[in-house]
Amino acid sequence: MFGLKPDAALELPENYYVLDDYEKGIARWCDGCGDHAVLASVQKLCREEQLDPVKTVFVSGIGCSSRFPHYMNTYGFHGLHGRAFPVACGIKHRRPDLDVFVITGDGDCCSIGAGAWIHAIRYNVNLTVMLFNNEIYGLTKKQQSPTSRIGTVSNTTPRGSILPPLDPMQVTLGVANASFVAQTADWNPAHMHATIKAAHAHKGFSFVHILQRCPIFQPELVNELTSNRDNICYLKDDNGITVSEDIEKTFKHSAPHDPSDINGARQLAASEEKIYLGLFYQGKNKENYDDYGAHNLGVTVEEKTAMLNAEFDKYGI
Amino acid sequence: MSDTTNIGSFFIEDAPEIQKVIGTEDVPLISSDFTSDITVPVLREVEPADEVEMKKAWKSIRSFFRNGNSKKSIKNSTPLLSLPYQSDAFTASDYPIWISDVVGDESCCRSLQELLTEAVSEATGGVESSILKNNIARIVKTVDESLAKSGEVTTFYSCILAALDDLAKRLSIPGDDGKKFDKHLKRLRKVIPTHGILVPYNSNAGFQIFGAMLQQETGRRSQQLSDKILKLKCKLQGQLAIDHEKEEQDPKELESTLSFASELLDFEKVSKVLPDAGAVQMSASRKKRLEDTIAKLEIADKLLKNKAFVFIGDDQKTPESPDWKLLLGDVNIKSFKKGAGYTTIKKAFEQEIEQWTLVIVGIQIAELELAGRYMEDVHDEYFESLTWRDFSEDEITSCPPFVLIASEEYIADSEMGEFSKILSKGIPIRSLVLKNDIEDAYKSNGVETESNFSYHQELGAFVISHRNAFVCQSTAIKPLVLYNELKNGLTVASPGAFFLLSSIRKKPVDSYMWVSAAVSGREYPGFTFSGNMNSHWGSRFNIDNNFQAENVWPIEEVIAQKGKEDETITAHFTYADFATFLPKYTSFFQDVEQCYWNENLLELAQYLKLDKEEAVGKVPFIWMADEKLHLKKVAVAWPLVLKCRERQDFWRFLQESSGVNNYHVKNAIAKAEESLGVIAAEKMEALKAEHQVELQAAVDEAAGQAMDNLSAVLLDMDAGTFVPGSGSSAPGKAIEKPAASEESDTPEVPTEADSPAISMAAEAYIDTALCTSCNECTNLNGSLFNYNDDKMAFIADINAGTFEELVEAAELCPVGIIHPGDPVNNNEPGLDALIERAKKFN
């Protein structure tokens, strides 16, 4: 209307947070570990969105990457190996007012936690999920993980691994009700940041597969990934992950892809030709299981007991 | 089988009980702590009623439409387009405003937001993101809150200092960020102005702006004028003094000034030989004229004490009216009785202007005199008969303005005749005509009768009809625009009328909303009309200060939620939408239940476009939303439709006058298109024919070339060097010159060898945007490398480390974004080896 701007009505929160407000302790990852980059990006996201630290929760399983909640000055839950998702879904179910992030590793998510992972995707609970994939168990000092490439020499596969790796992107895209599936790399901080930001803005299970450098146990892989620019291809679309022109130039290849096209997304994930970075798939207005979890939150325990007792009384003899 | 049906029916029967436990749509059980604020309107999915019921319902809808006798209240509903602003947290977007109280500031009226944005960018050195910059909204909000508490105009500097202290305390930013923030704050305190006042939005904001403008403008002008007069006076006095010097020197005077030499000089004799003696003196008449002129100029000293004359109608003494003395400050204020306004002000004007005529005459004579161009035979007579009508625009506007302030009714009831005289005689008297919502806000409870329904005074149009006055109709919604409109009105010599709508609702938010709706719904469209006699009629109008001035009614798309899908709804803001704010119109609105929606229910804006036959059987509606944000179609009764027509007609008058959808323009375009169409068709034919010929020629030529090329190849010649059109004039040459293709491959940019050697040292840098925050470089040397606000590395101080450290960091950096450049210190040991190692990264 005349002279009116809707944003003028925005209520300002009481506090203003700076990076320091989200930082805690000294991150004990190895020097040069990709996890540092993700941490910096997530802290920046918190500041950009001015997330209230007491209304933000980071839930993780076990692994190097899963130490993440310790370095965030928010609430956190460093849980059981492979069980980040059930904990996070539970939190979101009863506390829809909290912003819940899930940090998990390739071992944590795709190995011991695979069962929980599949169903969390289908439940499409409103979480921002980051899978740190270094293709190895880092914390326990180099055992093969389900995502390790054939021939990976590790403490459990001294003569090289033999099974083909599991691709988290293909798995996620294959599960019913998947709603946000993106891939990025920790060594392109601008692209990663844009991806995490888009994931956070999405309502539902936002899955970000992060190619993560472990220079200690996967030095050759890191070298190959970061130096061979021919392997990587930037997915370009207005509805996808967009970066500034300067950052776009850091990619040698780019390809168009409409993120509403799930079949195209599955093809990209299955392609052996290149590693695609960007938003593979986004479906809006999909069913969110947590929408059904919180509708009786205002009812007190006494009221619930009374109502249940009234029900039971009907069957009393 | 029977078991399952039993279980099924059990659930259905007990459903209400169960729903109490799990919660339903109607009994929202979510405690308010947990609800996320939903702002998207909802379009429910409702089955249409069956035919019989539909018929019955529509009978009553039609009856309502004819009579406007709704019993249902729409009190808790809001027009869809004003929905986003239904919040107490809403603050008027351009407010508070800063108004200068020192005469001579370049921009005297600015929004606080804009003023701060500029000051902050100066204080922070224009960096893209800084904590201070991200918190401008917070500062504005703090100021807003403190203004809301007092409800009054406040001095700017103390208020802003308090807000900045509050910000610093509230944020209490730790560490390096905090230090930087403090530094920025300190600088900000130095950059912001130390004078001026802050004005919040309230029902008096418009008057405040008028008062500030009047003080600024009259202050500036009287300052200019008194400077000018002082200069002229000095110069004239100088002339007289010189003349006085030219008079024969009196020996007595010499004696008194040179008394120390009394024993040496014979003053009688000396006086005869002094150089001035005997020079030509000015005529007696000129001398007298100069003296008279100085006397005239001196009148101004007294006159300038009155910066402006303001006459206020005695209806402006109600509790709702503003305290004019306070608002207008140092001006001459008088009050007048009903019906006596223009006669009083005119009389006062004539008296005052007579005095001013003397001053202006004085200035003109002085200027002529000083330029040596005064001719008695011409000018004596001219100045004898000079009146203010002969003044230039500048001269008129340099005299203090005469302003009459009264309500619209006051003027419409008893002043129209005199008002018209002032306007047609071109007497430069300004009228500030006030209108407010007093009737709607407090007094109205009854239903408006049809007889006074379409009565609208439209005094603005009345003034326009006098052709040569300045008119502006406006509101305080856009304060900066209003300031300039008023100022423009004061800088022309013609009579002027400013029409100002305000609202006196208790809460400023409600006032702002009401006025905005009045402008948007074309109840009170904004416009200016500059009645300059030498301009085109159309160019005198300006309607830019409206919401979507190009449309009949403002139109916007709203996204609503329908089930899980989004649905786009196109809604208009019509006069009827504004009328929902007026209690007296309640009975003209009736919510139509969603099960009765059908094709006969038509959006009002569409309905108004229909002709009589098309409209038969249709009922117009406007989109509204209730408290739960459920969308509603609210039917509008016929009497109100008529009123909408009337408002649309007035708005179309303004639009067409300003050239929007103008009848004549449309006709002219149609005609031009038609005739151009004929010409274009002819041209096209001609071009086609021409093209055909050219095409044929090209085909022929190409065929010829192809043949030539072919024969060249056959003759073992290099076809690549073949220049089209050159025929086969260069056979053989190409064979000798295989370098031809190489040449064409070379790009036309200077190669490295070509460019002159630059001896400047390459600077070290980091591709900061690509930094992965791995701590490698900052761990190596935290002074040389540092993180920015985004925790991305940059070279903080090149002198805080060695070249060796730079090279080492470049080697360590996992993403290779550190470029060591050339060493700054040429005395560092082992440089040659380091430079070699650095090469890879530069």
Ligand SMILES: Cc1ncc(C[n+]2csc(CCOP(=O)(O)OP(=O)(O)O)c2C)c(N)n1
């Ligand atoms: C139930 C259980 N089984 C096994 C382990 C041992 N363990 C700790 S971390 C880890 C794998 C972590 O790998 P990943 O999730 O990829 O994390 P990274 O360290 O690579 O970031 C395993 C198997 C455990 N802690 N708990």
Ligand code: SF4
């Ligand atoms: S072992 Fe690998 S994943 Fe773990 S902290 Fe070190 S570099 Fe990072």
Ligand SMILES: [Mg+2]
């Ligand atoms: Mg791992």
